[in-house]
Amino acid sequence: MPKSRHHGLILAGGRGTRFWPRSRTLTPKQLLPFVGEKSLLQETVERLGPVIPPERIWILTNEHLRNRVLRQLPNVPPRQVLAEPAQRNTEPCLALAAQLIHQ
Numbered sequence: 001m002p003k004s005r006h007h008g009l010i011l012a013g014g015r016g017t018r019f020w021p022r023s024r025t026l027t028p029k030q031l032l033p034f035v036g037e038k039s040l041l042q043e044t045v046e047r048l049g050p051v052i053p054p055e056r057i058w059i060l061t062n063e064h065l066r067n068r069v070l071r072q073l074p075n076v077p078p079r080q081v082l083a084e085p086a087q088r089n090t091e092p093c094l095a096l097a098a099q100l101i102h103q
Contacts, residue, residue, distance in 0.1 A: 007058060009058045009060065009094075010058070011097075012041050012059050012060065012069055013061045013087060041059070041072055042072055045073055057076050058100075060083075061081065061082070063084070066081055082096075
């Protein structure tokens with residue numbers, strides 16, 4: 001894999017309401033398998049794998065999902081699984097992630 005300065009950011013928060021009743025607060029759609037045995041989140045990280053190594057993949061989730069995300073993604077360093085202090089929708093989420101990655 002060529003050296004890259006690119007980072008991958010995956011937004012994996014939310015309230016689990018999009019695919020109700022299957023998706024719930026503690027099991028939102030990104031943590032559920034839809035095709036096969038892997039969750040949508042795991043499949044997304046796998047798709048990034050050929051171009052972005054795990055140490056450059058960042059997951060932004062919320063506090064109540066962080067541990068579940070960590071269990072699903074053992075190859076992503078735990079310091080790169082970020083938990084929003086409060087859910088404030090996509091724009092503030094992206095601003096927070098950009099600032100943290102930049103630092």
